[in-house]
Amino acid sequence: MDGVHPKIIEDALKNELNKEISFLNTELNSLELEIELIKKAFHQDFVGPRDLLPNELAIVATAEVKLFEKMIESAFVLTIKTDLKISEISGNVQTIRTKDAIEKATTAVGSEEIALALPGLLFYRDILAPMYNLNSIPQADLDFLPSLKFNIFRYLEAEDVECPRLLIMTMFHNLKLFDSLRLDQLRLYRFLSLISSRYRNVPFHNWFHAFNVTQTMYFFLTTCNAQHLLRPLEILALLVATICHDADHPGLNNSFQTKAYTKLATMHKKSVLENHHLLHACYALSNPECNFIQHLDPLEKDKFMRYLRDFILATDLSLHGIILRNMKESKKNISKQYQKANPVLDSEDLITFMCCLVKCADLSNEIRPNKIAKRWASMVMQEFLRQNQKETDMCLPITPFMDPSKVIIAKEEMNFITNLCLPLYKTLEVILPAISIAMKKMNKNLDHWNSRLNHFYSVEQVQTASDQSIWERKQVKDTKQKVSEAIGRQVSHK
Numbered sequence: 001m002d003g004v005h006p007k008i009i010e011d012a013l014k015n016e017l018n019k020e021i022s023f024l025n026t027e028l029n030s031l032e033l034e035i036e037l038i039k040k041a042f043h044q045d046f047v048g049p050r051d052l053l054p055n056e057l058a059i060v061a062t063a064e065v066k067l068f069e070k071m072i073e074s075a076f077v078l079t080i081k082t083d084l085k086i087s088e089i090s091g092n093v094q095t096i097r098t099k100d101a102i103e104k105a106t107t108a109v110g111s112e113e114i115a116l117a118l119p120g121l122l123f124y125r126d127i128l129a130p131m132y133n134l135n136s137i138p139q140a141d142l143d144f145l146p147s148l149k150f151n152i153f154r155y156l157e158a159e160d161v162e163c164p165r166l167l168i169m170t171m172f173h174n175l176k177l178f179d180s181l182r183l184d185q186l187r188l189y190r191f192l193s194l195i196s197s198r199y200r201n202v203p204f205h206n207w208f209h210a211f212n213v214t215q216t217m218y219f220f221l222t223t224c225n226a227q228h229l230l231r232p233l234e235i236l237a238l239l240v241a242t243i244c245h246d247a248d249h250p251g252l253n254n255s256f257q258t259k260a261y262t263k264l265a266t267m268h269k270k271s272v273l274e275n276h277h278l279l280h281a282c283y284a285l286s287n288p289e290c291n292f293i294q295h296l297d298p299l300e301k302d303k304f305m306r307y308l309r310d311f312i313l314a315t316d317l318s319l320h321g322i323i324l325r326n327m328k329e330s331k332k333n334i335s336k337q338y339q340k341a342n343p344v345l346d347s348e349d350l351i352t353f354m355c356c357l358v359k360c361a362d363l364s365n366e367i368r369p370n371k372i373a374k375r376w377a378s379m380v381m382q383e384f385l386r387q388n389q390k391e392t393d394m395c396l397p398i399t400p401f402m403d404p405s406k407v408i409i410a411k412e413e414m415n416f417i418t419n420l421c422l423p424l425y426k427t428l429e430v431i432l433p434a435i436s437i438a439m440k441k442m443n444k445n446l447d448h449w450n451s452r453l454n455h456f457y458s459v460e461q462v463q464t465a466s467d468q469s470i471w472e473r474k475q476v477k478d479t480k481q482k483v484s485e486a487i488g489r490q491v492s493h494k
């Protein structure tokens with residue numbers, strides 16, 4: 001950055017911002033926007049908007065540039081919210097000078113509007129990190145990586161986003177994907193840095209949920225033997241889909257997006273959020289610095305992209321019934337084929353099977369040990385309560401299962417397990433018998449919730465819990481009380 005006058009940087013960035021905005025202004029009108037954008041990401045040999053940046057700006061991230069990033073982000077957010085004209089936005093870029101002003105601008109427009117925020121411009125700081133150290137992963141975590149006992153909350157509590165990225169690198173290594181598909185390790189690491197930075201700080205749909213789903217997929221592939229039924233390209237697509245499947249999730253579901261007429265809902269007619277997550281995955285891959293699949297041949301690349309699209313869109317719960325029905329039809333063909341020495345799978349059957357794996361991984365909180373499952377349940381509930389508050393504030397129709405005056409958590413969890421999770425896992429069991437370990441855990445959790453139907457886990461308790469689960473909070477409180485009582489006794493003895 002030495003020798004480059006800040007004014008020149010400001011002008012260059014403003015210029016790029018204007019280019020991006022005029023591009024988006026013309027494109028946003030199209031009903032097929034998502035298809036167009038994805039096509040661009042797919043077919044321009046993975047060259048994305050970042051190429052518009054002058055090189056010298058992309059490689060140096062000084063405090064000045066970081067400030068501009070923020071300014072541009074805020075300015076862009078304002079354009080989404082208020083449809084300001086470009087001249088007015090340029091005004092904003094100039095006036096937003098201090099950190100306070102930036103924060104004010106961001107909070108004023110509401111974080112759920114910060115979507116599709118100029119990926120090309122915002123990403124370069126994230127992809128700079130070239131160093132990673134796989135030896136820094138604790139041995140115990142490596143040992144538990146293929147197991148349901150793996151405890152992710154250690155990372156969540158420490159806000160350690162790096163170790164999950166390194167563990168994902170390890171999964172790729174253990175599954176021999178680097179060699180068999182000639183993947184670029186450094187680019188994969190940058191891709192993971194980039195995509196993890198796209199996850200927001202929301203109670204449930206955050207980077208740790210994405211990692212949890214990825215680790216469950218690793219459990220299916222290794223402990224449940226799914227890797228022996230699939231080719232490397234398919235294993236790769238399954239892992240990448242789980243990594244990206246909730247990128248930039250605002251913590252407000254599809255029905256909220258539609259009810260509130262958000263920008264996202266006008267862009268994507270169906271599977272609003274899932275299309276948005278997919279778009280983030282495509283953008284990340286379209287960045288040349290992060291395109292770790294550049295050595296795949298064009299046919300493989302196309303296949304990979306089709307898988308990625310199908311798998312991420314399959315996580316839309318409104319498609320649950322269709323996927324379950326397809327899986328029920330496909331499972332006999334698939335298991336028959338897999339009993340042969342050289343199985344030949346019909347491609348639709350194979351895609352259904354893999355979509356089902358992704359969905360099961362996404363719905364895997366209740367296959368964990370009870371203590372972990374309860375904690376995820378409280379995080380889901382916190383996100384629901386947040387949406388409920390938003391719906392109330394905006395006078396939107398209230399989503400019934402998020403209404404604190406009506407919800408009984410144990411009952412919701414039981415419905416979730418019985419109606420959504422168990423039927424799906426049962427269809428997989430025919431093909432992957434080892435998945436029965438997971439189903440046993442799920443049934444155990446079902447018993448737990450059943451015994452708690454009239455118990456004290458009220459919604460209010462969840463509401464008051466912040467980062468820890470209410471159950472653990474209660475324990476902490478009990479311990480604290482015991483300690484203070486003990487101290488009190490000691491004092492009175494003196």
Ligand SMILES: [Zn+2]
Pocket residue numbers: 209213245246315362
């Ligand atoms: Zn998810």
